[in-house]
Amino acid sequence: MKDAPAIVVLTAGALATAQRAAAAVDGEIHGLARRVDGAPVSFERVAPHLQQLFRDGRPIVGLCAAGVLIRALAADLSDKTNEPPVLAVAEDGSAVIPLLGGHHGGNRLARRIAAALGVEAAITTASDLRFDIALDEPPDGYTLVNPEDLKDFTAKLLAGGRVRLVGRAPWLYDGGLPLDDEGTLTIGVDEQVAAAGPDTLHYHPRTLAVGVGCERGAEPSEVLDLVGSCLDDAGLDRSAVALVTSLDLKMDEPAVNALAAGLGVPSRFFPAARLEDETPRLANPSELVFREVGCHGVAEGAALAAVGEGGQLLVAKRKSARATCAIARAPAPLAATEIGIGRGRLAVVGIGPGRADWRTPEAGELIASAEDVVGYGLYLDLLGPGPADQRRHAFDLGAETERVRAALELAAEGRRVALVSSGDAGIYAMATLVFELLDREGREDWRRLEVVVAPGISALQAVAARAGAPLGHDFCTISLSDLLTPWPVIEKRIEAAARGDFVIAFYNPASRQRTTQLARAMELLGRHRGPDTVVVLGRNMGRGGEDLRITDLAHFDPCTVDMLTLVMIGATETRALRRTDGGTWAYTPRGYGTGDKG
Secondary structure, eight states: OTTSOEEEEOSGGGHHHHHHHHHHHTOEEEEETTTOOSOSEEESOHHHHHHHHHHTTOOEEEESOHHHHHHHHGGGOOOTTTOOOEEEEOTTSSOEEEEEOGGGTHHHHHHHHHHHHTSOBOOOOHHHHHHSOOTTSOOTTEEESOGGGHHHHHHHHHTTOOEEEEEOOGGGGSSOOOBOTTOSEEEEESSBOOOOBTTEEEEEEOOEEEEEEEOTTOOHHHHHHHHHHHHHHTTBOGGGEEEEEEEGGGTTOHHHHHHHHHHTSOEEEEOHHHHHTTGGGOSSOOHHHHHHHSSSOSHHHHHHHHHOTTOEEEEEEEEOSSEEEEEEEOSSOOOGGGSSEEOOEEEEEEOBTSOGGGSOHHHHHHHHTOSEEEEEHHHHHHHOOOOTTOEEEEEOTTOHHHHHHHHHHHHHTTOEEEEEESBOTTSSSHHHHHHHHHHHHOOHHHHTSEEEEEOOOOHHHHHHHHHEETTSSOEEEEEOOOSSSOHHHHHHHHHHHHHTTOEEEEESOOOSSOOSHHHHHHHHHTTTSOTTOEEEEEESTTSTTOEEEEEEGGGOOGGGOOTTEEEEEOOTTOEEEEOTTSOEEEEOOSSTTSSOOO
């Protein structure tokens, strides 16, 4: 959630207000660790956290005194043209004050939060107050082309200048602007490339839909060049483009998605039957295209489908060697994410042991930005609260295939889905099953999905970190569960690892049904390891009830191990090092023969 406002909470008493503010602006709550429980993001020190958010360009909403924010950020206040919004909100929600970045979304953010809290925002920007309109903060769907001229334009407006309005912009009539057809100041609103200046503000409405088609494997540069020439020849500005659109068979086409990324807009898709409905409006219907994909036009059909019945084709189909492009215009700005279907994304996310500060920023962002989160119920509980509109789908332990199938089906609907797994999703976890189903089922709608695997801290890493450095040399992991792997195969792997003198981490060492495997594994290891071989036992690392024990093979009792324990057997060089506080570290030297054990 890099662009989401950070709702910074310093006391538990402010959490309820923070939750209301976050819901109003899709914000992410950041809580001071020693005072606020259950925040999605936790931090230890106030000033460094605020400073980092500010340097990252994150909007900040502080549930605290304005002085706290001012003192923390004072040293970073050097360039008002680039500062993000910073708001102070009273803990009880009685005041909302934009301190910085009023012209960069701060005033709009303050109004939204104030409306949710039932108070008036303390806006001090002169033009906002006099004309009840924020020229620097147009509504969604409009872009101010020349913000660098806003200061001079506003000064002339406040000095008594009158405004000539050119173009379609209903929102400009809602305020108190002094409109005059003979005005010396001009506000223009259209899709065309236009010259601006201190006497002219120009806005582009995002009303353009760029329809594209291309051969499989077409070079992204070819599609980008074709679309660029279509826009330039028609005099259309790129900031007026709302979306890139095509046939759903092109959902995973790299060139189409590269085009959308290059223009900074969503890519949206339609089935052939929907594009065929647009045949009467096509300028260049093609029987060849119909025979190949089931509709008479991809580029024109997709563009027209996106802008709807009230839209019109501005640029008819143009071709390059392997691609086509057409551009249509809607009568009003387009809500791109409500048009057609997007390419679904399945993020397979390792959440580590579960605690927020052991979760990678990538994992946190993928979960926070997901519309649906799927997982074992305990893992979902470990995540804590998410955005108010996020749907969570909890499954019982053991229903792994059902979980993966549900996640794939949701993503195939065009949704952003996070499938969560403890530890690292690729280590004895959900990622492998995702790819198994993609391979086995042969579902084309699944194969077109964007699949992202985000790593997490595995039990192996957590136990090693708590113990010291037992993985300092070569190591391997072996699962002792014979539910999916025949026990004779597991024995061969244990024997090979023992002969190779690897540090060995045993996953799934025991359960209620499996009580003999670990003892047998120890018997096999005993043929190659001495009784003083270091053994590390880690249970519930990073969670409540965490327990770490370091012992040796001679004193190790397999009966003390359960499914929540990871068993790590040292190599012949692994050592136990006594600490001055009575505890023990375990480490494996990076080379052989570097000293005596002790």
